[in-house]
Amino acid sequence: MLHIEQLSKKYKNNIWAVQDFNLSIYKEELVAMVGPNGAGKTSIINCLLGVISPTSGTIQLDTYPNQSKKFKQLIAYVPDDLILPEALTGTEYLDFVTSMYQYEDPEKQSSLIELFDIKGAMSEPIETYSHGMKKKIQLIAAFMLNSKLIILDEPFRGLDVEAIIMTKKLMRKYLQKGGSILLSTHDLKAAEYLAQRMVILSKGKIVAEGTIEELKVENQCTDMEDLFMKVSMLRDRSAQFEKIIENF
Numbered sequence: 001m002l003h004i005e006q007l008s009k010k011y012k013n014n015i016w017a018v019q020d021f022n023l024s025i026y027k028e029e030l031v032a033m034v035g036p037n038g039a040g041k042t043s044i045i046n047c048l049l050g051v052i053s054p055t056s057g058t059i060q061l062d063t064y065p066n067q068s069k070k071f072k073q074l075i076a077y078v079p080d081d082l083i084l085p086e087a088l089t090g091t092e093y094l095d096f097v098t099s100m101y102q103y104e105d106p107e108k109q110s111s112l113i114e115l116f117d118i119k120g121a122m123s124e125p126i127e128t129y130s131h132g133m134k135k136k137i138q139l140i141a142a143f144m145l146n147s148k149l150i151i152l153d154e155p156f157r158g159l160d161v162e163a164i165i166m167t168k169k170l171m172r173k174y175l176q177k178g179g180s181i182l183l184s185t186h187d188l189k190a191a192e193y194l195a196q197r198m199v200i201l202s203k204g205k206i207v208a209e210g211t212i213e214e215l216k217v218e219n220q221c222t223d224m225e226d227l228f229m230k231v232s233m234l235r236d237r238s239a240q241f242e243k244i245i246e247n248f
């Protein structure tokens with residue numbers, strides 16, 4: 001499936017955003033990628049999508065390198081930011097995505113529109129959508145395709161409770177049907193609930209990787225937040241933060 005090998009990214013300002021990052025994601029597997037702000041998650045996703053060029057390393061989906069057209073057709077992406085063609089209606093946007101990916105499944109598309117309950121807004125321009133509705137249209141666009149891997153960057157942010165529940169169920173179903181998911185999130189509870197494996201990044205490097213159980217045992221933690229603070233080396237700063245809050 002997806003294989004990322006020895007990926008490194010140094011920006012022009014000489015910042016190493018990612019160093020020697022290795023990750024494989026297999027069929028029916030969801031891997032959660034977590035890490036503090038600036039850990040390198042977005043840089044990895046942007047390298048994967050070909051938005052930026054890595055300084056070194058390779059990325060392949062099956063046998064297709066990430067620069068290939070086939071790779072791009074097999075990957076769907078829901079970004080955290082909501083950059084959308086605001087003048088298009090929901091229907092026009094989905095038509096645009098369909099033509100870009102050269103894949104059409106009208107039945108799947110309309111069932112997703114029903115699931116996310118935005119049928120009434122489909123003929124309205126996206127600029128009139130709420131934050132949550134914009135997220136929903138992006139989720140519909142990602143799940144309606146014939147992808148092998150979906151990259152989800154904070155997919156639940158802005159969604160209402162019902163949509164969060166539905167999205168989690170949809171993700172599970174997508175995995176059962178043979179897909180793979182890379183989930184980038186700060187939501188440790190969702191990551192713990194959904195992921196088969198977790199990668200924890202800090203300052204561009206993997207500091208922990210494994211199943212949630214393995215990570216908890218290895219680090220003698222029962223709680224996800226405690227585990228995260230420990231392996232991302234933030235726990236040392238906790239005492240200082242506690243003091244600031246106490247004096248606040």
Ligand SMILES: Nc1ncnc2c1ncn2[C@@H]1O[C@H](COP(=O)(O)OP(=O)(O)OP(=O)(O)O)[C@@H](O)[C@H]1O
Pocket residue numbers: 011012013015016017035036037038039040041042043044
């Ligand atoms: N275009 C850029 N030019 C220079 N440095 C950059 C650029 N983009 C990101 N960086 C730096 O690379 C490092 C990793 O940033 P990145 O955005 O990948 O982290 P992140 O894990 O996605 O963070 P967040 O959780 O805040 O979204 C940071 O030190 C950041 O300042």
